[in-house]
Amino acid sequence: MPESLNSALQRAESEKPVTEGLEREMRMEEKWAGWGSALASAMFLWAVVRQYFSTIFGDSLGAYAAKLVALVYPYIEITFFEYTGERLKRSEAYAAVESYLAASGSTHARRLKADNDREDSGSALVLSMDDHEEVTDTFSGAKLYWSSQIIHSKSPSFSFYPSQPDRRYYRLSFHRRHRDLIAKSYLRHVLDEGKIIGLKNRRRRLYTNNSTYDSYDYRKRGWSHVPFEHPANFDTIAMDAEKKREIMEDLIAFSRGKEFYLRIGKPWKRGYLLHGPPGTGKSTMIAAMANLLDYDVYDLELTAVKNNSALRKLLLEISSKSIIVIEDIDCSIDLSGKRKKESQKSEEEKKLGGEENTDSKVTLSGLLNFIDGLWSACGGERLVVFTTNFVEKLDPALIRRGRMDRHIELSYCDFQVFRVLARNYLGIENHTLFDEIRCLIEERNITPADVAENLMPKKITEVAGSVEVCLRSLIQDLLASKLKSAKGGDEMMETPAAAEENYGDDKEKESASSST
Numbered sequence: 295m296p297e298s299l300n301s302a303l304q305r306a307e308s309e310k311p312v313t314e315g316l317e318r319e320m321r322m323e324e325k326w327a328g329w330g331s332a333l334a335s336a337m338f339l340w341a342v343v344r345q346y347f348s349t350i351f352g353d354s355l356g357a358y359a360a361k362l363v364a365l366v367y368p369y370i371e372i373t374f375f376e377y378t379g380e381r382l383k384r385s386e387a388y389a390a391v392e393s394y395l396a397a398s399g400s401t402h403a404r405r406l407k408a409d410n411d412r413e414d415s416g417s418a419l420v421l422s423m424d425d426h427e428e429v430t431d432t433f434s435g436a437k438l439y440w441s442s443q444i445i446h447s448k449s450p451s452f453s454f455y456p457s458q459p460d461r462r463y464y465r466l467s468f469h470r471r472h473r474d475l476i477a478k479s480y481l482r483h484v485l486d487e488g489k490i491i492g493l494k495n496r497r498r499r500l501y502t503n504n505s506t507y508d509s510y511d512y513r514k515r516g517w518s519h520v521p522f523e524h525p526a527n528f529d530t531i532a533m534d535a536e537k538k539r540e541i542m543e544d545l546i547a548f549s550r551g552k553e554f555y556l557r558i559g560k561p562w563k564r565g566y567l568l569h570g571p572p573g574t575g576k577s578t579m580i581a582a583m584a585n586l587l588d589y590d591v592y593d594l595e596l597t598a599v600k601n602n603s604a605l606r607k608l609l610l611e612i613s614s615k616s617i618i619v620i621e622d623i624d625c626s627i628d629l630s631g632k633r634k635k636e637s638q639k640s641e642e643e644k645k646l647g648g649e650e651n652t653d654s655k656v657t658l659s660g661l662l663n664f665i666d667g668l669w670s671a672c673g674g675e676r677l678v679v680f681t682t683n684f685v686e687k688l689d690p691a692l693i694r695r696g697r698m699d700r701h702i703e704l705s706y707c708d709f710q711v712f713r714v715l716a717r718n719y720l721g722i723e724n725h726t727l728f729d730e731i732r733c734l735i736e737e738r739n740i741t742p743a744d745v746a747e748n749l750m751p752k753k754i755t756e757v758a759g760s761v762e763v764c765l766r767s768l769i770q771d772l773l774a775s776k777l778k779s780a781k782g783g784d785e786m787m788e789t790p791a792a793a794e795e796n797y798g799d800d801k802e803k804e805s806a807s808s809s810t
């Protein structure tokens with residue numbers, strides 16, 4: 295026998311146990327596949343039989359039939375519908391199962407749905423089971439069968455009423471001998487794991503309410519969203535350091551306060567009123583709050599909400615771990631509780647470019663209910679933030695403690711605030727021009743937004759010496775505003791350069807008078 299053939303035979307002999315093992319495994323797989331398809335057929339038959347009995351004999355006879363079949367069909371089924379409670383709110387259990395199966399089931403399922411909700415991360419696509427797909431799971435030795443199902447709505451070809459949407463659900467099947475294990479441990483395990491996976495996969499979002507939202511039309515969603523990508527944080531917010539620390543501590547205490555709120559019998563939510571002149575950082579602070587707590591932001595445009603009932607339904611669609619924002623609250627609603635007068639409305643529309651939706655019938659009492667009525671407790675872990683430029687215009691009922699728990703004033707720049715901005719924008723702690731700026735800034739009302747604008751580099755080439763250029767630009771701005779107010783606003787004739795000269799003269803006069 296040639297040498298090569300000999301060695302090939304020897305190799306085959308030595309690999310025999312391996313191939314035998316493989317064959318055994320394949321036989322086992324075939325056996326399992328057989329069992330799997332037998333089980334699937336049994337489930338299908340059971341569904342047909344159940345349907346048949348209940349349509350032919352009605353509910354009571356159907357129930358007897360179910361008992362009869364249960365004698366020979368040992369499997370128990372649990373369903374998790376996407377919408378429960380008259381479809382007002384997406385079921386949290388459904389969402390948790392979805393996340394759990396997306397993580398554990400997607401490795402076994404053959405038909406998957408892909409979602410790029412986490413396109414910012416390395417794992418670009420999140421995969422989940424497609425409709426009518428089945429996967430198995432094991433838990434403490436028990437085998438469980440999950441399937442994703444959909445009931446298509448039977449919509450008439452023509453109807454005045456909006457058609458019902460399709461109903462999605464997950465079905466869990468298991469042998470009845472595992473009933474206790476499933477009820478006591480497995481379901482908790484799925485919900486807890488699913489919640490953790492859901493939070494990990496979640497990409498924070500910025501929501502806005504749809505102006506076409508009709509609370510009676512199930513097909514329309516109340517909110518649309520984009521990824522939340524605002525980079526603001528508390529390090530970059532320029533404000534009194536002590537006040538900033540207090541706000542941060544308050545926010546963190548709130549986010550960790552689940553047990554506390556439960557103990558004192560209050561819904562887990564907190565209201566903030568941010569007030570101050572335009573450009574003092576109210577919107578920036580909301581973004582920083584969301585980034586600090588890792589919350590979603592729901593930017594509620596009240597003028598686009600049709601009525602109180604639509605407002606309530608919007609509230610129910612808001613997830614927990616979120617900030618509900620109503621900007622410029624004084625402009626959004628008639629705070630006297632009555633509808634705005636037509637003349638007043640059209641004037642405001644002109645100012646706003648005529649695009650405002652004036653159909654809103656949201657009333658003050660509707661808004662108060664939204665903030666702290668019975669319905670507001672659905673969901674939990676929410677901040678409600680109002681902003682306004684005119685705190686004195688607001689109805690006391692709206693901003694009383696308990697509704698707006700913290701009132702935060704964001705104000706004009708003082709020297710401390712300027713120093714934070716200089717550190718952020720220019721990377722400097724000190725400069726020879728700081729003394730001059732200190733004198734000017736203390737006596738002028740300049741917003742952080744105006745200071746920030748001056749500290750921005752204006753040219754790409756402006757690198758060397760840009761610090762001085764920026765600081766001088768700020769000084770000119772401060773001098774110009776000083777002159778403007780001295781000369782009664784619009785009558786200002788001098789250029790900022792002339793103002794700087796005058797300022798120099800003023801300083802000389804000041805020092806001369808102080809030395810005498």
Ligand SMILES: Nc1ncnc2c1ncn2[C@@H]1O[C@H](COP(=O)(O)OP(=O)(O)OP(=O)(O)O)[C@@H](O)[C@H]1O
Pocket residue numbers: 530531532533570571572573574575576577578579682683742743744746
């Ligand atoms: N306190 C601040 N700290 C850091 N940056 C600020 C601060 N205030 C304003 N800014 C800067 O000014 C810009 C405008 O600020 P922002 O939009 O937050 O003001 P606002 O108070 O919401 O104004 P408005 O009342 O007009 O809505 C922001 O882009 C931000 O960079």
Ligand SMILES: [Mg+2]
Pocket residue numbers: 576577578621681
């Ligand atoms: Mg703003």
